[in-house]
Amino acid sequence: MDRWVGRVAIVTGASVGIGAAIAKTLALKGMKVVGVARRVEKIQALVEELKLENPKGELHAIKGDVTNEEDIKRIVQWTREKLGGTDVLVNNAGCGILKKLSEISLADIRKVLDLNVVGLTLFTRDVIQDMKSRGVIDGHIFHINSVVGHEIINYPMIEMYTASKHAVTVLTEGLRRELRDMGTKTRVTSISPGAVKTEFALASGLPEEQARKVYDGIPCLESQDVADALVYALTAPPHVQVHEMIIHATGELCWKILSVESLVKRDHYGLRFQRMDRWVGRVAIVTGASVGIGAAIAKSLALRGMRVVGVARRVEKIQALIEELKAENPKGELHAIKGDVTCEDDIKRIVQWTRENLGGTDVLVNNAGGGVLKKLSEISLADIRKTLDLNVVGLSLFTRDAIQDMKSRGVNDGHIFHINSIAGHEILNMLGTEIYSASKHAVTALTEGLRRELRDMGTKIRVTSISPGEVKTGIAVASGMSEEEAEELYKSRPYLETEDIANALVYALAAPPHVQVHEIIILPTGRP
Structure with missing residues (x-):
């Protein structure tokens, strides 16, 4: 402050x-x-x-x-x-x-x-x-x-x-x-x-x-x-606009939500629940952990004492992150696991490995995602499948298996995170993003559906959707832009950093058990 x-x-x-x-x-x-x-x-x-x-x-x-x-x-x-x-x-x-x-x-x-x-x-x-x-x-x-x-x-x-x-x-x-x-x-x-x-x-x-x-x-x-x-x-840093926060009491019956930092040391947020003590030594799986938001979250959780399983197809990038983590905090624990979150067998294997080697999953961060820039009048079946399988199907399967693992172990205070997007709450004024927006609107619906299901199960497991605006990551290039086009895009508008999303996640995770931060919408200050 x-x-x-x-x-x-x-x-x-x-x-x-x-x-x-x-x-x-x-x-x-x-x-x-x-x-x-x-x-x-x-x-x-x-x-x-x-x-x-x-x-x-x-x-x-x-x-x-x-x-x-x-x-x-x-x-x-x-x-x-x-x-x-x-x-x-x-x-x-x-x-x-x-x-x-x-x-x-x-x-x-x-x-x-x-x-x-x-x-x-x-x-x-x-x-x-x-x-x-x-x-x-x-x-x-x-x-x-x-x-x-x-x-x-x-x-x-x-x-x-x-x-x-x-x-x-x-x-x-x-x-x-x-x-x-x-x-x-x-x-x-x-x-x-x-x-x-x-x-x-x-x-x-x-x-x-x-x-x-x-x-x-x-x-x-x-x-x-x-x-x-x-x-x-x-x-929050001046370039970060926390636009909307809707907060539930954990297990609240009627309502739905729509838009800290520190474990071992104090951070700049300085809140009542600054410490992550109850999460030290517990286990988190982070998908899409090789670069961008996923890498920032995996590193942030490991630095705060969690045992983190980073999942990605390009597993060598997570291994490089492990070496970087060792230099900052030798006690930070990050495991690199190769896997494709659109493959059900890979998901089952990763959840099982986590249980056998680390005791099981307490926190799941569904970060892996992507999109294609294609007009609806020209999009192929492969492009549709690619977006929905990664953003919706994989997220749903990983959530299902993590919840089942928690239930079988008697875990009553776990946390599921869906890294959503502002596109999950509005239709972007950008041609070719419609199938991506559709997939993220689905994530918004799945978040509220899971909250109700967990409530009806009588568990205190929480679910949080984090919906950022523009973040400087590799998604623009992964969506089909050239490096030059992506660079021009980021020059033309304000954007968030990946650490801003990691900070938002830590805030929600560290909230008292009776508080469910259901949705955080974060925009770059001055967003068009």
Whole structure:
């Protein structure tokens, strides 16, 4: 957090719950925090609590209503005059109302939309203008969204709240594009949690006794889990935009997700669950580990104390990585296994070898993938098979066999990773990528399907999809581009580094067992 120490964050809805956790966390990490709420006395109590934990933590309590435009302007101006201006805005204030659409009043509609959409938009507008006037080009806007911002859940009378959060999802992407076109490096991140144990149910209008029972018997996140996710996104390198994070409680029943680092030593993410202690000595299989993202992940896990099986057809490249690893950390354990993930017999052999020689698989990283640049009107059967067999079939078979191996050994806390793509969530505006996009949309569906299946099995095994935008790897050449064309492609746009994807994976793996980071969408800052 070094580059954020001494800089200024405004957190709305900071009196209780998620907002209070975020405000306290940022202050403890050295930021100057302005906590905004109508119940300002609760923030003042948090200020006293903070003084006991860290007297240097700076938190200012400001009374304000984020549905009131004049209050917003006053708070942004106060922050500029007293603290120098806003560098980070956390739009956390929000509410819901449990009313049928056939019975809802105008006042109820206004209450939800004014707080969740209008206030968020006005605060964002005024903070962006404040940043621009001060020449700040590396700020960060956070929208605390919800899983219901990505789908309509099967829960009665929540439709108006759901509609407001869908609007937040659209506003996040719209702001990203606007910031890109402005030429600024200011970033925007939507964080969409599932059920979090807060006062939300009571504030939605449920009687107190009923509100207390809402969270009984269901897996829930804690407010601190959301604060940790925000710190992860905030401390990502400036060229990395963590665009969307949807976070479940492990085993959560209803909802689906859509967009740390350290084991033995501290890293630049500095989160509550910095250490990977519980994964030291456990076993991970990483497919496509010879180059690019797979090599970065295999090396990262081995450096953090895991025993890693790197799988690739070009096994000599993994053997070279082993020598490189020895020079950095002689205790890092990486095994090179030759295999083709489109071959079922190879998959069975690798899973069996891992069990016989290392005790079995605890983590599977389905990284191997590829695509072809061919128009749908001209594509061959071989090209279709090549893409689907690698990106969908191989992933499904490796997942199946790893899950069966975990079950047979009584492993109840394993982790499956699918290295997906932004193309698994949108159709790229690039001719010839359609079959690749189709395969990655399939991976998105398989991730959610596996989450539900693992939940119904009663296991705490987790699944995470990581969907990067453009990453500088060999995929462009492997897809049919020449070296020159690939180089020109990377010169023409921003891109991520392979280590950025490895860091995202370590974040999700190191999250507490009750937290399932289901999807992380990561874009290069300024992506077209």
